[in-house]
Amino acid sequence: MEISEEVVIVGAGIAGLATALALKRVGIRSMVLERSSELRTTGAAITLYPNAWLALQALGVAHKFTSMYSPLKKGYVINVANGATQEVSYTGINRTGYGPIAVHRRALLETLAGELAPGTIRFSSKLDSIQTVATNDKFSSSIAILSLDDGTVIKAKILIGCDGVHSVVGRWLGLMTPVNSGRSCIRGLAVYPQGHGFKHEFCRFVDQGKKGAYLPLTDKELYWFFTYTSTLKDEKTATDPKLLQKDIMENLANGFPPSFLEVVQHADVATVTWAQLIFRYPWNLIFGHLCKGNITVAGDAMHPMTPELGQGGCSALEDAVVLGRHLAKSLLPNPNGHGQIVAVDAARAIEGYVKERRWRVVGLIIGSYLSGWVQQSGSGFFMKFLRDIIFYKFLFHWVFDAHYDCGKLPNVSLPSQSNGQTKID
Ligand SMILES: Cc1cc2nc3c(=O)[nH]c(=O)nc-3n(C[C@H](O)[C@H](O)[C@H](O)COP(=O)(O)OP(=O)(O)OC[C@H]3O[C@@H](n4cnc5c(N)ncnc54)[C@H](O)[C@@H]3O)c2cc1C
Structure with missing residues (x-):
């Protein structure tokens, strides 16, 4: 044709x-x-x-x-190693009338x-x-x-x-x-049918070679992601969402605050995916x-x-x-x-x-x-x-x-x- x-x-x-x-x-x-x-x-x-x-x-x-x-009106960046917390205000970037929004x-x-x-x-x-x-x-x-x-x-x-x-x-x-940046990201949605109760804020947790974050989408759903330095082995296990979720909770996010691990635990596994970070x-x-x-x-x-x-x-x-x-x-x-x-x-x-x-x-x-x-x-x-x-x-x-x-x-x-x-x- x-x-x-x-x-x-x-x-x-x-x-x-x-x-x-x-x-x-x-x-x-x-x-x-x-x-x-x-x-x-x-x-x-x-x-x-x-x-x-x-x-x-x-x-x-x-x-x-x-x-x-x-x-979102504000967020936090928390250093996992020492708990140092930076507040990030989004009101300063609101002069357009729009703030950052997760959809x-x-x-x-x-x-x-x-x-x-x-x-x-x-x-x-x-x-x-x-x-x-x-x-x-x-x-x-x-x-x-x-x-x-x-x-x-x-x-x-x-x-x-x-x-x-x-x-x-x-x-x-x-x-x-x-090119491959040598880092990867696992992300997904956490679902709380009765409401998650988290504030409408962007929380980021930073550690050496790792970063985790969550932010509310609606009253019942949060979007979360975890980026880390990856290896060839990661690519092989990357297709199983349950394994990815388990890997974050039991291995990759070691030492991360309980709130982050709780969000990952509430993931709807159908939404969990892995991606290589490319630029x-x-x-x-x-x-x-x-x-x-x-x-x-x-x-x-x-x-x-x-x-x-x-x-x-x-x-x-x-x-x-x-x-x-x-x-x-x-x-x-x-x-x-x-x-x-x-x-x-x-x-x-x-x-x-x-x-x-x-x-x-x-x-x-x-x-x-x-x-x-x-x-x-x-x-x-x-x-x-x-x-x-x-x-x-x-x-x-x-x-x-x-x-x-x-x-x-x-x-x-x-x-x-x-x-x-x-x-x-
Ligand atoms: C972990 C991660 C988190 C991110 N977070 C954000 C964020 O918070 N905010 C943000 O703005 N961006 C974010 N991004 C970036 C954002 O996802 C991408 O920049 C965006 O999706 C690019 O859109 P696109 O349409 O250019 O490409 P794509 O979304 O890749 O769409 C390309 C489309 O082309 C189709 N296609 C490909 N090849 C062919 C072909 N040969 N013939 C016909 N169809 C074809 C594909 O099937 C696909 O549907 C993130 C990216 C990653 C990896």
């Missing part, structure tokens, strides 16, 4: 769905290819910081979460997907390879020919790879394979090709980062808004009518997107790595001082611009609403 599409997005994760929604908001129709048979909600929950809420607001969906989840991944993905036109997502569609051919089309100088594993061939004028850390599109652009070297983003012609990447496909700042998903939402804004500048009514829009000079719009995103995500990758290093490395006096006094008191808010505003999407009046003319405000 051969299909022609104006815009193809590969991957229906946070980046892919948010990008499809941003494009929809500016009048561009897209097709989203997802290799799984349904939305993938691995990881159970995600913390979204004010920058993500600004992006969700630009996408027109932030309000859908505010009735279900409430923002179920399923709710985030389903909300984004629910805004798309029916049939936008093509499930069980794995992209295998990409070729390009030059064209005389006045809208684009080349066309991407996508081969799927079921034999389908799709011709796309614009291709956006939102296909995660092992991105096929990123590889086609020549980006290096992301891309920042110089690969500085010197590498983040786009070629009408092809680019967004989300983890562009900038996988370690999760210490909780910014991988937040920055994927920023990418979507920025890409939507740039592509909206190259809109033209489709000469064939039907109220459809095609993009002109998309390559230049995509270059503008990459230019705007490159240094922002380089900063986040470095900040995330630095944050993990300072939190979990070394037990000497200097590291303790750096971690407990300098980092959380003075540096945390500096390396972490949680209220970064990626901007808004333009108001686009489609031809049917404006006498055949496309208007962008």
